[in-house]
Amino acid sequence: MDQVILINVRPLETRVALLENGALVEFMAERTHKRGLVGSIYRGQVVRVLPGMQAAFVNIGLDRAAFLYVGDVRAEAGPGSPFLLEESDEVANTEGSMRDENRSGEKPLIQDLLKEGQSILVQVAKDPLGTKGARITTHLSLPGRHVVYMPTLKHIGVSRRIEDEEEKERLRGIVEKLVPEEGGVIVRTAGEGATEDSIRSDIEYLVRLSEQVHKGYNEISSPGLVHADLDVELRAVRDLLTEEITRVYVDDKVAFEKITKFVSQFMPTLKDKIAYYSKSRPLFDLYEVDLEISRALERKVWLKSGGYIVIDEAEALVIIDVNTGRYVGKKDLEDTILKTNLEAVREICHQLRIRNMGGIIIVDFIDMEKEINREKVLNQLKEELVKDRAKTNVLGMSSLGLVEMTRKRIRPSLTKSLCEPCSYCDGKGFTKRRETVAREIFHELEQEGPSAERVSNIVHCHPDVADWIYAEEEEMLEYLEVRLNRRIVFKIEGDYHVEQYEVGSN
Numbered sequence: 421m422d423q424v425i426l427i428n429v430r431p432l433e434t435r436v437a438l439l440e441n442g443a444l445v446e447f448m449a450e451r452t453h454k455r456g457l458v459g460s461i462y463r464g465q466v467v468r469v470l471p472g473m474q475a476a477f478v479n480i481g482l483d484r485a486a487f488l489y490v491g492d493v494r495a496e497a498g499p500g501s502p503f504l505l506e507e508s509d510e511v512a513n514t515e516g517s518m519r520d521e522n523r524s525g526e527k528p529l530i531q532d533l534l535k536e537g538q539s540i541l542v543q544v545a546k547d548p549l550g551t552k553g554a555r556i557t558t559h560l561s562l563p564g565r566h567v568v569y570m571p572t573l574k575h576i577g578v579s580r581r582i583e584d585e586e587e588k589e590r591l592r593g594i595v596e597k598l599v600p601e602e603g604g605v606i607v608r609t610a611g612e613g614a615t616e617d618s619i620r621s622d623i624e625y626l627v628r629l630s631e632q633v634h635k636g637y638n639e640i641s642s643p644g645l646v647h648a649d650l651d652v653e654l655r656a657v658r659d660l661l662t663e664e665i666t667r668v669y670v671d672d673k674v675a676f677e678k679i680t681k682f683v684s685q686f687m688p689t690l691k692d693k694i695a696y697y698s699k700s701r702p703l704f705d706l707y708e709v710d711l712e713i714s715r716a717l718e719r720k721v722w723l724k725s726g727g728y729i730v731i732d733e734a735e736a737l738v739i740i741d742v743n744t745g746r747y748v749g750k751k752d753l754e755d756t757i758l759k760t761n762l763e764a765v766r767e768i769c770h771q772l773r774i775r776n777m778g779g780i781i782i783v784d785f786i787d788m789e790k791e792i793n794r795e796k797v798l799n800q801l802k803e804e805l806v807k808d809r810a811k812t813n814v815l816g817m818s819s820l821g822l823v824e825m826t827r828k829r830i831r832p833s834l835t836k837s838l839c840e841p842c843s844y845c846d847g848k849g850f851t852k853r854r855e856t857v858a859r860e861i862f863h864e865l866e867q868e869g870p871s872a873e874r875v876s877n878i879v880h881c882h883p884d885v886a887d888w889i890y891a892e893e894e895e896m897l898e899y900l901e902v903r904l905n906r907r908i909v910f911k912i913e914g915d916y917h918v919e920q921y922e923v924g925s926n
Contacts, residue, residue, distance in 0.1 A: 425668040490533070713774075765801045768804075878925065
């Protein structure tokens with residue numbers, strides 16, 4: 421499989437694309453003035469403890485207070501030991517259950533762990549989404565190229581994504597020899613095939629980094645940043661660059677030199693894969709990445725067969741609907757439905773990765789009568805999701821053909837990153853019909869009732885609403901004027917929203 425990483429750098433924005441056989445499978449973008457927060461470490465101050473929610477709000481120096489759940493507070497952490505560990509994808513996919521180790525026995529209460537005004541060291545686990553502040557944790561994890569170092573947890577593990585049992589044992593043996601006295605180490609998926617020297621260098625660097633973080637925490641007295649995660653281009657190289665990657669193209673000289681230096685230090689065997697792209701044609705244009713991104717922002721995605729899927733991203737969940745569309749099949753209805761569902765599975769998994777959608781996901785497949793066909797679709801879905809770096813969990817298919825699944829959400833989705841709610845409908849996706857607004861105007865006028873003191877009513881409204889009333893509601897208008905014993909005059913306001921109106925009087 422031909423895999424290529426494209427890094428497009430501009431003064432105000434850096435974009436990264438991962439392509440497999442020429443098709444976009446992952447996309448990241450970060451603006452200079454609006455960097456992602458995930459992985460960054462802050463000195464925080466508890467501003468409010470909520471026993472009823474078993475959570476706390478913490479000021480970390482941002483516009484909105486961050487949210488800290490009781491399960492993300494390390495009970496042993498005190499003023500002299502403010503570190504913590506976030507259960508990252510790598511940690512979540514290791515052998516053994518660290519959550520069970522951490523949370524065995526009776527769970528402590530948030531009011532026993534934190535007090536208002538207390539200073540704590542926290543790490544951002546999820547970027548702010550919508551009106552919600554950042555999700556933080558007191559469990560620190562420091563990712564390197566091959567391993568994740570956890571300053572306060574004595575645990576050794578190997579990513580479950582490494583399937584070779586002999587390789588797992590080899591890596592476990594290396595880590596057991598090198599693990600520091602304090603803290604634990606998880607071998608990342610990228611650590612497969614790593615030498616002992618490479619892993620040692622990784623661990624030594626991360627131990628020094630944790631010491632710097634601790635020192636930085638003690639040097640500042642107010643809430644603020646202690647340690648920022650890497651820039652998006654270096655994160656992409658750290659997390660995506662493997663032996664399977666054919667080439668990494670960078671279209672900026674400064675970024676190319678920075679990435680080359682980083683790769684030479686942490687993964688020298690792969691430095692020859694880094695290439696500077698200097699041609700006049702834009703890098704993303706060469707691979708038609710922008711076209712694929714535009715497609716990923718559409719609500720409807722067409723399948724090659726003529727079927728299509730509809731993706732609706734709501735506040736609480738993502739809903740995906742599968743339809744046969746123009747595809748009529750060749751044999752029978754059940755066969756047509758099965759082929760459409762199987763093709764939709766591949767496109768759905770592809771879109772989940774590109775759009776970076778997370779949380780609860782409901783997929784409404786076309787109803788299938790045969791149980792064996794439902795199993796085929798479900799198994800195909802699980803196989804395709806194995807390629808996804810984000811942790812996913814498929815809960816099964818209901819008798820109605822609905823599949824419930826979850827996908828780990830850390831950063832905002834592509835839609836949330838590149839789009840904003842419609843300025844006209846405010847993200848509702850609809851506006852009231854003209855006749856509906858007219859009915860509301862008539863209702864408000866009728867509520868005022870007859871009055872000898874008033875000669876007329878003046879209604880300020882959108883031109884389309886006024887046109888509708890004069891063209892379609894003339895009878896109702898005459899009825900109201902007789903009933904109220906006064907004239908009704910409409911004054912057109914071109915800058916009004918179609919739903920906006922104001923009723924005055926003379």
